[in-house]
Amino acid sequence: MHQTDNVNVRSIEKLAPPSVIKREFPISEAAQDFVFESRQQIQSILAGEDERMIAVVGPCSIHNVDMAREYAERLKKLSDQVSETMLVVMRVYFEKPRTTVGWKGLINDPHLDDTFEIAEGYRIARKLLLDLAEAGLPAATEALETVTPQYIADLISLASIGARTTESPNHRQMASGLSMPIGFKNGTDGDLQIALDAMMSSNAQHSFLGIDEEGSTCIVHSKGNPWGHLILRGGRSGPNYTREYISDAIAQLDKRNQQPRLLVDCSHGNSLKDHTRQAGVWRDVIEQRAEGCRAIAGVMLESNLLPGNQKLGDDPSQLQYGISITDACIGWDETEQLLTEAHARLKSLVSA
Numbered sequence: 001m002h003q004t005d006n007v008n009v010r011s012i013e014k015l016a017p018p019s020v021i022k023r024e025f026p027i028s029e030a031a032q033d034f035v036f037e038s039r040q041q042i043q044s045i046l047a048g049e050d051e052r053m054i055a056v057v058g059p060c061s062i063h064n065v066d067m068a069r070e071y072a073e074r075l076k077k078l079s080d081q082v083s084e085t086m087l088v089v090m091r092v093y094f095e096k097p098r099t100t101v102g103w104k105g106l107i108n109d110p111h112l113d114d115t116f117e118i119a120e121g122y123r124i125a126r127k128l129l130l131d132l133a134e135a136g137l138p139a140a141t142e143a144l145e146t147v148t149p150q151y152i153a154d155l156i157s158l159a160s161i162g163a164r165t166t167e168s169p170n171h172r173q174m175a176s177g178l179s180m181p182i183g184f185k186n187g188t189d190g191d192l193q194i195a196l197d198a199m200m201s202s203n204a205q206h207s208f209l210g211i212d213e214e215g216s217t218c219i220v221h222s223k224g225n226p227w228g229h230l231i232l233r234g235g236r237s238g239p240n241y242t243r244e245y246i247s248d249a250i251a252q253l254d255k256r257n258q259q260p261r262l263l264v265d266c267s268h269g270n271s272l273k274d275h276t277r278q279a280g281v282w283r284d285v286i287e288q289r290a291e292g293c294r295a296i297a298g299v300m301l302e303s304n305l306l307p308g309n310q311k312l313g314d315d316p317s318q319l320q321y322g323i324s325i326t327d328a329c330i331g332w333d334e335t336e337q338l339l340t341e342a343h344a345r346l347k348s349l350v351s352a
């Protein structure tokens with residue numbers, strides 16, 4: 001007899017269901033109100049009813065909770081200072097889609113050592129998100145594993161689908177049931193079409209497989225998410241944040257009767273993966289917006305306490321505090337400078 005199933009599976013482990021983890025870290029009334037209110041504000045900006053910009057700012061990935069808390073404390077203070085012109089949302093990315101192989105984020109491997117304590121990952125993620133919501137800082141994340149939203153989505157104000165998964169039907173249908181606005185990145189090759197199709201698909205109702213609070217396989221019947229939007233992140237063919245690309249993106253949205261609102265990611269293909277180029281992208285995009293391009297609803301920065309990145313290596317205890325272990329980020333000082341500068345530029349318009 002030959003075994004014909006699980007041929008390439010090493011083992012299968014049971015995972016604590018969402019209800020267990022949520023009981024350990026229940027959402028408080030204050031956090032619930034805050035997430036609800038933050039989503040409303042993001043929706044108003046996307047609808048063009050609120051003139052502020054969304055600024056999604058924070059680490060490429062969260063790998064150290066103390067670092068994330070220190071970063072969040074600084075960002076909260078800064079967000080209060082610029083709140084008249086920008087709604088600052090912290091990047092709290094726990095899941096990393098890798099091009100080939102590599103550490104897949106704090107949920108998948110919270111101890112950074114290939115022990116893959118995923119239940120622990122969800123606990124850490126939930127606790128951090130809960131604390132951020134209670135501290136009054138909205139969180140944005142990438143939705144990658146399609147069961148993850150059942151564990152943490154109640155604490156997320158803004159989500160995105162990454163360049164590597166925007167074309168995936170599974171991610172589009174998951175997005176159709178998500179409770180928060182969802183951005184779709186253009187493809188890694190720079191193609192916008194897949195993100196525009198994703199917006200159309202996720203706006204529709206779907207019936208698909210998922211899990212419930214008890215972790216049982218279920219058929220999920222979604223309503224459709226009306227808050228899908230485009231995120232320009234550049235691609236292999238180069239950046240796509242300049243005026244000509246933004247005009248082309250607006251024309252394509254228009255042609256499909258989709259809301260002409262988009263976000264620009266200053267990192268990834270737009271910075272050619274060189275963190276020192278993010279500032280140039282940010283300044284260009286803020287200037288376009290200041291000159292009247294209302295379609296630019298938001299902008300994203302990959303930023304950490306200290307600039308650059310470091311290799312994870314075999315011994316996590318050797319990692320330098322404050323530095324990214326995935327994509328290189330700009331440091332805190334530059335982040336503060338860019339947000340303050342943008343605030344002054346955008347404020348001059350409000351008071352003009």
Ligand SMILES: O=C[C@H](O)[C@H](O)COP(=O)(O)O
Nearest residue numbers: 060096097098099100102327
């Ligand atoms: O934002 C993060 C990375 O760009 C993405 O996860 C891909 O990373 P990789 O090419 O290093 O695997």
Ligand SMILES: C=C(OP(=O)(O)O)C(=O)O
Nearest residue numbers: 060162163164185233268
């Ligand atoms: C992985 C990310 O981006 P992209 O999907 O654009 O590569 C990210 O923003 O962390």
